[in-house]
Amino acid sequence: MAQKSFASSADLTDKPQTLEVLADGVYALTAEGDPNVGAIEGEDFLVCFEALATPVAARDWLAKLREHTGKPVKFLVLSHYHAVRVLGASAFAAEVIVAHDNTRTLIAERGQQDWESEFGRMPRLFKEPGSIPGLTWPTATFSDTFTIDLGGRRGELVLRYCGRGHTEGDIVAWLPKQKILFAGDLVESQAALYTGDAFHREWATTTLDRVSAFAAETLIGGRGAVARGRSDVEAAIAQTRHFLQVMLREVGEVHRRGGTLKEAFEATHAALADRYGRWPIFEHCLPFDVSRLWDELSGIERPAIWTAERDREVWNQLQG
Helix, strand or coil: CCCCCCCCCCCCCCCCCEEEEEECCEEEEEECCEEEEEEEECCCCEEEECCCCCHHHHHHHHHHHCCCCCCCEEEEECCCCCHHHHCCHHHHCCCEEEEEHHHHHHHHHHHHHHHHHHHHHCHHHCCCHHHCCCCCCCCEEECCEEEEECCCCCCEEEEEECCCCCCCCCEEEEECCCCEEEEECCCCECCCCCCCCCCHHHHHHHHHHHHHCCCCCEEEECCECCEECHHHHHHHHHHHHHHHHHHHHHHHHHHHCCCCHHHHHHHHHHHHHHHHCCCCCHHHHHHHHHHHHHHHHCCCCCCCCCCHHHHHHHHHHHCC
């Protein structure tokens, strides 16, 4: 059997991007499994959700957005700390960069290592990496809820912490008037999950329960297609939960009987591949997913820091 290329290092073809207008002044940019981003118009300002991996990549997104609105970016919201979501922040010239308290802590603790790790795993997303001025630091953080008054009759945007999940600092952005939810990587719609920094048991239960409780009618996940209508939104949440439940079952069974990490990976791959194997980044993510869950079941509460070197070691052990 031919050895698989490391993570997404061989995925060098640009994906077609689609800018969707979800409601008056509400936008999402999707790209066939690449990280999704969004924007919400206030009365005289913009709130942008996610920053992409480099300022050059972010400027390309902003050029598309400027075909619809010329309002200045006042708030840039970061759903969590991963490099492909945050390192393009300087392009927005935002007055305020908002994230969860835990996200700021994680940037300080492991932001540089994550930058190097993700650049190695997904080089295509780092368009002109020399344009990155350094780590992105939030200028406003919160623990539970952060509300932005959009002005006029536009209502409000509510940023909410739903609990530990994809990381320990994920937040969502909720538009109650339009019933639109930007869920970040807490939900994926027709895309595989990355759980290498996750808290699987909480994510699969209480955290997703809180996401579902918004009763959104449109949901933009971290990757994949926009979910439109209650049934599609619930299907995206259910798919995310199912992926986690299968991982917990398969890795848990091997762990309980004293098996090996490699056996856990093979069992999980076999259980998930038929349904999810053709979805974006499935093969890329799964070794890191299983490794983190194995640690979690072994009593390692917080995820070990991923470095470029550790990435290769785990990949060679499980996908080699």
